Amino acid sequence: MTLDLPFIWAGLIAFAVLAYVTLDGFDLGIGILFPFGGNEASRNLMMNSVAPVWDGNETWLVFGGGGLLAVFPLAYAIIMPALYAPLIAMLIGLVLRGVAFEFRWRTRRGRFLWDAAFFAGSLVAALAQGLALGALVQGIKVSGRAYAGGWWDWLTPFSLMTAVALVVGYVLLGATWLNMKTTGEVQDRARRVAMPAGIALLVLIGIISLWTPFLHGYYYHKWLAFPAILYTAPVPLLVALAAYVLVESLAEQRDHLPFLAALALFVLSYIGLSISFYPYIVPGAVTIAAAAAPAKSLAFLLYGAVVLLPVILGYTIWSYWIFGGKLDPEAGYH
Amino acid sequence: MPHLDAETLARSQFAFTMASHIIFPSFSIGLASYLAVLEALWLLRGAAVYKSAFDYWKKIFAVVFGMGVVSGLVMSYQFGTNWSVFSDKVGPVIGPMMGYEVMSAFFLEAGFLGVMLFGEAKVGRALHFFATLMVAVGTLFSAFWILSVNSWMQTPAGYGINAQGQYIALDWMAVIFNPSFAYRLVHMVLASYLTTAFVVGGVGAFHLLRNSANDAARLMFSMALWMAVIVAPVQIAAGDAHGLNTLQYQPAKIAAMEGDFSTKPHTPLILFGIPDMEAQTTHDKIEIPYLGALILTHSLEGSIQGLKHWPRADQPDATILFFTFRLMVALGFAMLGFGLWGAWLRWRGELHESRALQVAAIIMAPSGFIALLAGWVTTEVGRQPYTVYGLLRTDQSLSPLAAPAIATSLLAFVIVYFLVFGIGIFYLLRLMRRTPGTSETDFDDSGPMRSAGRAAVARLLQPPHISAAE
Numbered sequence: 188m189t190l191d192l193p194f195i196w197a198g199l200i201a202f203a204v205l206a207y208v209t210l211d212g213f214d215l216g217i218g219i220l221f222p223f224g225g226n227e228a229s230r231n232l233m234m235n236s237v238a239p240v241w242d243g244n245e246t247w248l249v250f251g252g253g254g255l256l257a258v259f260p261l262a263y264a265i266i267m268p269a270l271y272a273p274l275i276a277m278l279i280g281l282v283l284r285g286v287a288f289e290f291r292w293r294t295r296r297g298r299f300l301w302d303a304a305f306f307a308g309s310l311v312a313a314l315a316q317g318l319a320l321g322a323l324v325q326g327i328k329v330s331g332r333a334y335a336g337g338w339w340d341w342l343t344p345f346s347l348m349t350a351v352a353l354v355v356g357y358v359l360l361g362a363t364w365l366n367m368k369t370t371g372e373v374q375d376r377a378r379r380v381a382m383p384a385g386i387a388l389l390v391l392i393g394i395i396s397l398w399t400p401f402l403h404g405y406y407y408h409k410w411l412a413f414p415a416i417l418y419t420a421p422v423p424l425l426v427a428l429a430a431y432v433l434v435e436s437l438a439e440q441r442d443h444l445p446f447l448a449a450l451a452l453f454v455l456s457y458i459g460l461s462i463s464f465y466p467y468i469v470p471g472a473v474t475i476a477a478a479a480a481p482a483k484s485l486a487f488l489l490y491g492a493v494v495l496l497p498v499i500l501g502y503t504i505w506s507y508w509i510f511g512g513k514l515d516p517e518a519g520y521h
Numbered sequence: 522m523p524h525l526d527a528e529t530l531a532r533s534q535f536a537f538t539m540a541s542h543i544i545f546p547s548f549s550i551g552l553a554s555y556l557a558v559l560e561a562l563w564l565l566r567g568a569a570v571y572k573s574a575f576d577y578w579k580k581i582f583a584v585v586f587g588m589g590v591v592s593g594l595v596m597s598y599q600f601g602t603n604w605s606v607f608s609d610k611v612g613p614v615i616g617p618m619m620g621y622e623v624m625s626a627f628f629l630e631a632g633f634l635g636v637m638l639f640g641e642a643k644v645g646r647a648l649h650f651f652a653t654l655m656v657a658v659g660t661l662f663s664a665f666w667i668l669s670v671n672s673w674m675q676t677p678a679g680y681g682i683n684a685q686g687q688y689i690a691l692d693w694m695a696v697i698f699n700p701s702f703a704y705r706l707v708h709m710v711l712a713s714y715l716t717t718a719f720v721v722g723g724v725g726a727f728h729l730l731r732n733s734a735n736d737a738a739r740l741m742f743s744m745a746l747w748m749a750v751i752v753a754p755v756q757i758a759a760g761d762a763h764g765l766n767t768l769q770y771q772p773a774k775i776a777a778m779e780g781d782f783s784t785k786p787h788t789p790l791i792l793f794g795i796p797d798m799e800a801q802t803t804h805d806k807i808e809i810p811y812l813g814a815l816i817l818t819h820s821l822e823g824s825i826q827g828l829k830h831w832p833r834a835d836q837p838d839a840t841i842l843f844f845t846f847r848l849m850v851a852l853g854f855a856m857l858g859f860g861l862w863g864a865w866l867r868w869r870g871e872l873h874e875s876r877a878l879q880v881a882a883i884i885m886a887p888s889g890f891i892a893l894l895a896g897w898v899t900t901e902v903g904r905q906p907y908t909v910y911g912l913l914r915t916d917q918s919l920s921p922l923a924a925p926a927i928a929t930s931l932l933a934f935v936i937v938y939f940l941v942f943g944i945g946i947f948y949l950l951r952l953m954r955r956t957p958g959t960s961e962t963d964f965d966d967s968g969p970m971r972s973a974g975r976a977a978v979a980r981l982l983q984p985p986h987i988s989a990a991e
Contacts, residue, residue: 242590243628243632243635275930290944293952
């Protein structure tokens with residue numbers, strides 16, 4: 188039996204991107220919520236709830252980008268120039284919010300600057316990722332082995348919609364994370380944000396889901412034509428279930444369930460996207476098989492991934508476990 | 522003004538973002554190992570001075586590492602945004618190596634950094650030391666892979682070309698352990714250690730000048746001087762070996778570094794001169810006969826090929842290389858001299874008494890960074906006009922981008938980097954001004970707030986974060 192290496196790698200890269208979106212999602216969400224976090228002690232707590240893990244979360248983005256270069260170099264070479272402006276904006280946003288984690292403890296007079304950088308950087312990164320996602324779903328012009336579109340192709344009504352949706356989604360993740368990790372006033376505030384954010388996200392997911400099939404006949408046939416709809420119907424049904432759990436658990440003031448339900452919404456939306464993409468990696472233009480690097484490259488990196496990814500997951504879970512439970516407002520090393 | 526085409530702009534952007542990036546990981550490679558040594562000494566010997574030095578540098582490490590992470594993230598996307606043709610063609614070879622770097626190094630560092638910085642009270646001493654060690658190991662794994670990638674671009678080996686025109690690996694061991702890799706890895710890791718040692722020594726000296734009895738400052742100063750006297754000579758030997766390797770695989774780079782345009786018997790060493798690429802000659806030369814031959818071929822009768830041997834379009838820029846190379850070498854010998862001076866004073870039992878040595882240590886504190894950047898410019902500009910030496914030309918590696926798009930992003934990076942890293946370096950200097958071994962605060966700008974905003978009122982009501990931590 189021979190392994191379908193490109194398919195395995197498409198799955199691994201997809202997993203890395205999903206890990207990034209969900210993990211960095213909640214800490215970007217906290218950045219977006221930061222200015223609305225109340226007094227300084229509350230905001231310190233918000234930041235400290237993600238300070239030990241944000242760096243690991245962001246490493247999934249490096250893995251997604253580096254992995255794409257390694258195993259789908261053609262896709263990397265087409266997508267990166269196509270999404271040039273949003274990607275550069277995302278990187279600059281991530282620079283600003285990343286340094287804020289340390290910098291804001293190193294000054295008192297200038298702290299407000301880094302608090303602003305933490306917020307603005309997180310918001311810009313989230314918007315840019317949403318724009319990039321929307322542009323990718325909408326399709327990229329390709330000629331030969333290169334991007335062939337213009338410099339503003341990424342900016343469309345659809346990509347603006349996905350950008351707003353991703354920001355709202357990250358806010359929901361951040362709010363439900365805080366609900367899980369904190370008590371008292373910070374938790375109360377997080378709950379008040381989570382409910383409207385959850386409802387707004389569901390509406391936006393609905394709009395995007397109904398919009399997507401009409402972008403391309405290709406998506407339409409996958410989602411709405413019979414009999415394909417029999418295979419794809421479970422996804423929206425599960426979204427409805429997750430939505431129900433989210434709203435119920437928030438109403439019942441549960442600690443963990445809202446975060447898990449928000450994660451489920453992300454995972455299901457992501458599965459929906461993957462169904463739309465497959466078998467393409469650049470929708471409508473380049474398939475997974477066509478973009479794949481030679482088998483020797485795929486196999487070489489797969490040996491490492493088989494051994495190292497479980498180890499990485501192991502110590503990542505260990506690290507989350509160490510910093511698990513409700514946060515102690517007095518703890519910190521700064 | 523030079524012609525600002527897309528290639529020049531993309532190269533400027535890579536050079537600028539890379540130069541800004543490289544100083545942070547080099548410092549973190551050295552600092553992570555130093556922290557692991559300090560914590561090990563603390564665990565073994567129990568003396569509080571190791572712990573206070575550890576805590577002192579830990580905070581500095583956190584800031585340096587943070588800046589390294591965010592500037593490194595930019596690099597991992599830069600290949601695709603500005604050099605997409607390069608990525609498509611070379612991705613199958615260098616991509617998997619960078620994938621290994623992410624999996625074996627970045628995750629390891631990030632996964633254990635949180636425990637190292639925040640988890641001391643939660644995991645106990647032994648596990649905490651393990652976390653510190655994993656961070657240090659992670660930085661070294663990272664150096665291994667990225668230098669393998671860099672070396673492959675300098676001295677490609679073990680590759681083939683497929684039907685789509687992509688470079689593919691035929692033999693991974695030959696790709697990873699390509700001809701210049703071992704030399705470059707040793708040279709770079711030693712450079713990181715020396716860079717860190719001179720910063721630590723400079724900070725120790727600064728505090729010794731204020732109070733020569735400060736235990737932690739004495740420890741830092743002493744450890745740094747051991748590093749200088751041991752590592753500087755090893756580094757010079759490693760650099761010499763690396764140079765010989767370069768002569769074998771990239772002779773044009775050596776010719777440019779030496780300012781040798783014409784091939785001469787028993788090559789002299791040009792101590793100083795001004796290489797002129799247009800005229801293809803070096804003006805105002807001060808030469809030492811035979812010495813170039815002796816250094817480069819280890820024989821008086823040797824000779825190296827002059828730069829004119831290669832067509833003008835294939836020559837690296839000798840004007841840049843000649844000076845950056847000399848700057849690096851001069852700093853290397855200054856480090857050696859400083860190390861020997863310290864060793865002599867140590868032998869006489871006066872290591873901590875000499876104010877002249879302390880002042881010199883402060884002046885030398887940034888020397889590692891300067892040498893590192895000079896060396897990096899030498900090797901990378903020396904690789905031109907290729908991205909992959911001899912195989913893929915730089916002007917054929919570019920993304921299909923218009924110059925204004927690259928100019929805009931370059932401008933954005935320049936503004937943001939100067940602001941962010943400029944202020945970051947200021948914070949680092951302020952952290953280094955804290956007296957080691959005391960609970961002096963990390964910042965001294967905590968004057969009264971001029972505006973009584975919500976945050977200011979809250980601060981009056983809440984204990985500041987800092988007092989909870991110290």
